[in-house]
Amino acid sequence: MADISANFLGIKSPNPFWLASAPPTDKKYNVLRAFEAGWGGVVWKTLGSQVKNVSSRYSAVNFNNTRVMGLNNIELISDRPLEINLREIEECVKLFPDRAMIVSLMADNNRNSWHELIKKVEDTGAHGFELNFGCPHGMTERGMGASVGQDPEIARMVVEWVMEKATIPVITKLTPNVHSVVPTGKAVVEAGSNALSLINTIQSVTGIDLDTFVPNPFVGGKSVFGGYCGPAVKPIALKFLTTISQNPVTKKVPVSGIGGISNWKDAVEFMLLGCTTVQVCTAAMTHGFRIVEDMCEGLNNWMDEKGFKTIEDFIGKSVDTITKWEELDINYHHVANINQDKCIHCGLCYITCEDTSHQAINLAYGDPYNIYSIKEDDCVGCNLCQLVCPVEQCITMVEKRVAPEYLNWVEFKKQGLPLNDH
């Protein structure tokens, strides 16, 4: 049995699975249920400025039979009295001392507000802070949330205020609503933030009701940009995470990954790109806290299979595999191969290649089943056929190197080799 426990800046948790700052971590009742279910830690829903919520608050994107492929929300930070939150945090820490208790903060934009809030929360016994510089709706109109995270200098200033006062670890949560998360990430690390977490939600309009003509969530005939999360945002989160894990300044601090993590495999991917812990919200909001059971068991089994004793053994292992385009090997080439024994003759490979790619699949008419085969000379190895094929391992990519030696774009150009020759 592998050891799946995590140690994040000295904050220990029995597993790397934390619940993200969101409705599931809004109060003691939920948090205790989460801890009983087995979650390693929680980031308590953001405390700070006074707010008032509206309804409705959520909308979603469904895809074929899958509901909530993406979730969108316009809920603000905690709308419960601060004192009740603080008391409940303290109680949860006492009841589950082995779990990580991080508290998300978003104070009004002045040093004093931040200092007061930090002091009050530290008194609860919480283990760390997460600074909410990412909320993309509502709070931004008041100069908070993503408004802070989108401006590296403002973010730097607020982190400096926080670090003046905080005695427990500080994580800064980054907004993805920027062209790059690195400038803000760098600024806050330089200002002393002990760690980073990303991504917060992405501004979105999830769709428009074709009867009312108003997008959801519907609030009295109007809607507003919300924050998008769930499985749909995972690839975007992984990309932002990679830039943080590769930057010389930001890669020095631990990262807690967020963005569409629904199962142990998603979590492992975030960890391979540098995360020490991961945070989950949408998956729990669509299936309940019980999903953590398979997350722990799946991670454990995978680590055993790979021979990893602790999560440290594989954290960051994939960071260096993502490179610049100009460093890719131009002499690497592969072509598709269709296993005729597995082919069910659906023709999807053919029609996608024929209509949208390189006309590299041959169709031999049959009644009712056509036979499809690859025209190897025409195949550019794009993978599209493999992606659309409904049968596992039916289409495989067979390596056919152009030449044995590694050859990148820079060298290719230097040698004056032919361009646009396809």
Added chain:
Amino acid sequence: MIKPNRLSPEQYAENFSDIKPPFDNKEAALVEANRCLFCYDAPCTKSCPTSIDIPKFIKQITTDNIKGSAHTIFVSNILGGGCARVCPVEKLCEGSCVYNLLNEPPIPIARLQRYSTDPAIENKWELFHRKPDIPVKVAVVGAGPAGLSCAHVLSREGINVTIFEKEAKGGGLMTYGIAAYKVTPESCQDEVDYITSLGGIDIKYNQTLGVDFSLDDLQRDYDAVYLGIGVGLANKLNIPGEDLEGVEDAIRFIYDLRSHPLNKIAVGDRVAVIGMGNTAIDAATQSKRLGAKEVTMVYRRTASEKTCTQHELDIALLDGCNMLWLAAPKEIVGTNGKVSALVCDLMKLGAPDKSGRPAPEPTGETITLEVDMVIKATGQSPYTELVNQEHLDNQKGKISVHNTATNIPSVFAGGDCVNGGKEAVDAVQAGKDGAAAILDFLKIKSK
């Protein structure tokens, strides 16, 4: 004893309820519709005699475009509602669904087809518009699948179509020749009404070719004629006792069952059904469901050579029908002029015959079934006398055609009266082919 009224109203209702009910709700339909892989040059479409673009109509269900979905079905098969109920889909579209190759259940294409066509028929969606009237008249004989399909295509082009139907209702064998748990008389009527709601199609009922009018009359009064007259009663067994009281024709039996209240239909205590095609199955299951105590299906070959589908055979087996394989009727024995037993030769399989199937040969032994009713379902006979009387070239009563044209100028034919009896869906395609040939003959360009 052969008698009606064997069951309570509740039992009749239960026994004759829809065997393949539609999806209860949108979610259930979507689970299946979303499973569809949207195959290219799809095997299901290629296995449909009318070439319905099945992946397209299923995709349209997933996009909430049910009207578009229904149109996709009807444009290829205007009887798409009925065919969704009666087609032997396990040997057509669903049988070739690529999921079968993964040993997974195929997409329930027929039920999805009902999901789109039922609301279209129920709400009379106007999915087709006739072109402006043109001064061309075509007569269609027979309001069965072939005739209706032909009439719809022609009327869409602005042609005025008159259909002559010998029965009091349209639909042909859909209405009169198929088990009642597959299609109800009401659904057949709704479908006929939906087809004629296009306009330009006038059905004249109780008009029999050769009796009320002749082909000469039609040739004189119309620019073209389409014959979709179907086939008649079951083939004769040509064995002693065939005229005894209690020997029934399967088509007549099902016709009566479809045109009278169920409790008025008489059935024996012990029934033998001769044949193993889908009509034989219908006759056997309906007998059982009408309250017969024992139903035995008699077939001179084995299960491997049966002409019904396995799905159909399973229905009969689940209904508790007995199967007597390798038995050929030799004599029907009577007492006081009524059936009392069926004597069969026991057979064995020999060398293949011209159908390619092993030919059954008598073993010399016989078996006697004590029965009080015998239903013949060994294929149907064409209207040989009628087609000869109308001077139509034919082969043993099956009208000879060249690209749907008969030997008589301006007279076209298709469906069972040409092919000898196939599925309803084949007749629908035959009607489309006939309409295309007629348009060509009349030099009318469609589309």
